[in-house]
Amino acid sequence: MNKISIFRSLTTLILSIYLLAGTGSAVLYNGVDFPGGASSFADEVVSYNPATGVSGHDNPSMAIGIPDYANNTNYVSLGDEGTLVLKFTDNSLTTSGNENKDLWIFEIGEKFESADVYISKDGINWIYTGSTSNYTTGIDIDAYRGPEGIILGEQYSYVKLVDRLPHESDSPTAGADIDAVGAVSSNAAIQADVAVSPEAPDTTMVPDINAERIICFRLSSIRNFIIIALLIAGAIGLYLIKRRKGN
Numbered sequence: 001m002n003k004i005s006i007f008r009s010l011t012t013l014i015l016s017i018y019l020l021a022g023t024g025s026a027v028l029y030n031g032v033d034f035p036g037g038a039s040s041f042a043d044e045v046v047s048y049n050p051a052t053g054v055s056g057h058d059n060p061s062m063a064i065g066i067p068d069y070a071n072n073t074n075y076v077s078l079g080d081e082g083t084l085v086l087k088f089t090d091n092s093l094t095t096s097g098n099e100n101k102d103l104w105i106f107e108i109g110e111k112f113e114s115a116d117v118y119i120s121k122d123g124i125n126w127i128y129t130g131s132t133s134n135y136t137t138g139i140d141i142d143a144y145r146g147p148e149g150i151i152l153g154e155q156y157s158y159v160k161l162v163d164r165l166p167h168e169s170d171s172p173t174a175g176a177d178i179d180a181v182g183a184v185s186s187n188a189a190i191q192a193d194v195a196v197s198p199e200a201p202d203t204t205m206v207p208d209i210n211a212e213r214i215i216c217f218r219l220s221s222i223r224n225f226i227i228i229a230l231l232i233a234g235a236i237g238l239y240l241i242k243r244r245k246g247n
């Protein structure tokens with residue numbers, strides 16, 4: 001191997017390591033990248049008003065957290081025209097400022113069943129943001145911006161899903177079957193919604209957020225260390241080659 005080949009190999013190696021390390025931050029759920037990780041998903045059930053035909057699949061907490069449907073469990077059925085309201089507590093849904101999908105709804109079952117999607121700041125005043133169109137549906141909430149609609153940069157804590165007719169599947173999984181709801185365009189939690197007691201501050205979610213930051217920092221540090229080490233090794237190698245050439 002001549003000197004030019006050695007230099008090319010070294011450069012390729014450095015670039016490969018850099019690119020591989022750079023992909024470490026992606027967190028994919030059903031093929032959708034959630035930069036905020038698991039905290040991007042809905043955290044609480046606010047209300048659940050199912051129609052009939054959901055016996056055994058009527059636990060709304062199954063729609064909380066990351067998509068985890070398996071073996072016909074970990075989802076909740078809405079029933080025909082049933083309603084589910086979820087809340088983000090350690091994060092909030094916001095706009096991306098462009099047509100990128102901001103909110104994702106994960107549905108399961110033998111037949112896809114659509115639901116209307118509404119979001120809200122306060123759980124009282126709702127803004128319609130379209131309906132689901134597939135098992136995994138992304139919604140661009142920026143498309144609903146306007147004086148009475150979505151506001152750029154605003155934070156929303158509540159998501160309401162309302163099953164749409166026609167009747168598609170029978171008991172016990174009537175209506176849309178919801179596995180998870182997540183915000184790709186995820187911001188910090190709305191402070192007014194975080195109950196903090198002076199005697200006992202609620203720091204439940206802080207360790208989780210800090211842990212993610214520490215992991216990112218460590219990955220970044222390791223990557224930088226490897227790159228610097230390889231650059232130094234490359235420089236030394238070039239110096240030795242030049243020196244030998246001089247001799």
Ligand SMILES: [Ca+2]
Nearest residue numbers: 039040041043
């Ligand atoms: Ca969350």
Ligand SMILES: [Ca+2]
Nearest residue numbers: 096098100142
């Ligand atoms: Ca968007």
Ligand SMILES: [Ca+2]
Nearest residue numbers: 062068074179
């Ligand atoms: Ca689930």
